Amino acid sequence: MKPHRAAAVLTAVALALPLAGCGTPTSPTLTVFAAASLTEVFTALGEQFEDAHPGVSVRFSFGGSSDLAAQVVEGAPADVFAAADAATMARVTDADLTTEAPTPFATNTLTIVTPSDNPARITDLDDLAGEDVALVVCAPAVPCGAAAEKVAAAAALDLRPVSEEQNVKDVLAKVLAGEADAGLVYVTDVRAAGDSVQAITFPESAAAVNQYAAVPLTDGDQQALAADFLDLLTGPAGQALLAAAGFGVLR
C-alpha cells in the first residue's frame, strides 16, 4: 500500500470509529441521570441491578442537578432522573417529562468541613463568621449555596465567604487543598473525602434539608427497568447503601 493510501485508510478508520459506538445497543440499557453526590452509591447500586437483571446494562451520567435537569429538558436520552433537591426536580416535572410523581429516597444536610488539622480551630457554625476565617461556600444560585444561606439565616449569622463556588465539589476541593479554613458541604461529601478533612456537624443544619427524589421519564424506552431501578433504590438494598454513605434515609 502506498503511504498516502495508508493515510487515507487510517483517516477513514479514525472517522468511522467514533460512529461505531452510536448504534442502538443490542442489549437493553438503562440510562440514569443522577446528582453528582450520588456517584458512589448509584455506581454500587447499578452493579447490583445488573447482577439482578442479566443482560441489562446500566449507564450513568453524574453531574450538578441543575445541569442534568437542563439536559433532560433539552431532550437528553434518559430513563431515570434523580435530583438533589425539590426545586431542581420541579424543573423536570414542570416540563411534562414524566407522568409520575417524584419518589423521595434520601435526604442530605450540610456540615462544616475543615482541613484535617483544622488550622482556624473551628468548633461550631458561629466560628465561621470569624474575622480571619477563610470560608468557602457554594454560590446562592446552586442548591448547596441556597442551603448555606438558609442555615446562616436560621442562626442569624452574617457569613462572609472568600469564595462562592459553582458546586459542592469545588468547595471541598478548596478545603482539601488547604486554601480554605472551612467550607459548608454535604455530610455525604465529607464521608467520601475520607481522612484528609474533618467534619464538624452543627444543629442549625436542620434548617436546610435537601430532599433527593427520582422519577422515571416518559421519553425513556425502558419503562419497566426504570420502575425496577426505583424499587431497588427505595428498597432495603438501596436504603442501606445510602445510609452507609451518610444520607438520611426513609426508614
Next chain:
Amino acid sequence: MTLLPRWVYLPALLGVAFVLLPLVALVAQVNWADFGSLITSDASTDALWLSLRTASASTLLCVLVGVPMALVLARTRFPGQGLLRSLVLLPLVLPPVVGGLALLYTFGRRGLLGSTLEVLDIRIAFSTLAVVLAQTFVALPFLVLSLEGALRTAGHRYETVAASLGAGPTTVFRRVTLPLVLPGLLAGAVLSFARALGEFGATITFAGSLQGVTRTLPSEIYLQREGDPDAAVALALVLVAVAVLVIAVVRPDRAAR
C-alpha cells in the same frame, strides 16, 4: 483562475458554518427585551469591570516580562534554547484547569512558595491578584509568540547598522527594534488581553469565585447558566462582541505577514 480543486469548497463551507452557526444560535437566544437590565445588573457590571481591570493588569504584566523573553528567544543563542522555548509556551497547550492546579501548588497557602509568602504576610488565594496571575499564566505565550515572530521577521540588519554607528544596546532597542516590531507587539498584547479576558479554568481552580473580587465574566456566565440562563446568554454576547472587536484590531491577515 484558481488552481483549487472544486471539491474543497464543500468541506470549507461546512467548516465556516460550523464556526458561525453556534454564534448565530447564541444571538438568536438573546432576550433583547431585558438585555439592557441583564447586562447592567450589579453582578454583571461587577464581573465586567473586574474582567476589564484584571485583563488589563495581566496584559501589562505580559508585556513587562514577555518582551524581554521574546528578545532573548529571538536574538540570542544558547544551548537548550529550543527546549526552553517549548516549555515557556507550554501554557498555550496546557488545559487551563491544569494551569490552575499548578498555580495553586506554587502560590497556594500550602504551595511551594506558600510558607515564604505567609512570612511576608501575602495571601494570594481568593484575591484579585490570583485572578491576574492565572490570566497572565495563560496569556503570556501569546505575547511571546507574536513578538518573537515579529522580531525574527524584522531581522537584525538595522540593529547592526545602528550599533556600528555607535548606538548603545538600549538605544538600539528603544530607537530601532521597538519601532520595527511595534505592530507585532500590539497584536500580541491584544491577543493576550483577549485570552486573559476569556480565562476561566485556571481562575476557577486557583482564585475562586466571589462577586467583585474574583468572579470574572466567564465565571459569572458559568454561574448564571444554572440560575438565570438569560443573563448568561446576554453576558456571553458581551464577550463575543469583545472578541469580534479584538479580531478587528489584530486582523489576522495582517498579523500573519
